[in-house]
Amino acid sequence: MIFEIIGGLVVLGGIGLAMSARVIKQYEQGLVFRFGKLLQGVRGPGLTMLLPGVDQLRKVNLQIVTLPVPAQDGITRDNVTVRVDAVVYFKVQDPAKAIINVEDYRFAMLQVAQTSLRSIIGKSELDDLLSNRERLNQGLELMIDTPALTWGVDIDRVEIKDVALPESMKRSMSRQAEAERERRARIITADGELQASKKLSEAAGTMEATPGALQLRLLQTIVEVAAEKNSTLVLPFPVELLRFLEKNTTIELPKDSTE
Secondary structure, three states: OHHHHHHHHHHHHHHHHHHHEEEEOOOEEEEEEEOOEEOOOOEOOEEEEOOOOOEEEEEEEOOOEEEEEEEEEEEOOOOOEEEEEEEEEEEEOOHHHHHHOOOOHHHHHHHHHHHHHHHHHHHOOHHHHHHOHHHHHHHHHHHHHHHHHHOOEEEEEEEEEEEEOOHHHHHHHHHHHHHHHHHHHHHHHHHHHHHHHHHHHHHHHHHHHOHHHHHHHHHHHHHHHHOOOOOOOOOOOOHHHHHHHHHHOOOOOOHHHHO
């Protein structure tokens, strides 16, 4: 009889121990409520004991949480309809505030992120959304961080993922980009022609000051054309070239050839 009583007490003690023992993981912290009141202190990782039927343990994950923000439709300050989505990275800094001050801090964070994203869209122009996202990310983070502090949540960073435009706007931007490329190509071509005309003008001045240079250039042109193996080559033979050759060679040319 005594052994049965002792065995029963051991079994009850084991059941009570199993009911009162809780394990808190390394990336968690625990809050203990006794009769609905939060006890002082936070339970760290490891084994923690509770009073069965009296204490209630709430575990809080301290890891960084990735919160996707669904795409939000909005109109930019320059009246362009866009669809923007984002992602928020945050973690619980104060477990007590995260449990007591807000019913569901994850849902609350999602709602604040959505409203803040729509507000950012309305305050920004399309060019800012496309090319100045770093500044918009910082502004969005500040808007979300203000209420998050009262919930014991710390914002790690916020990033705008994608900006979707209407098809008509995409076509318009494509035409604009093509026109810009054509404009730049024309400017480059015009600059090249301007530089070429300056060089030609300098060359003409040099040849005008040195008549022999013009004759040498003519001879060079004749040689280049002749190298192409044309069947017939007809070129005018200027008198100035004959006089130039007469001065620079020992062969005397007939007098009537210069007339």
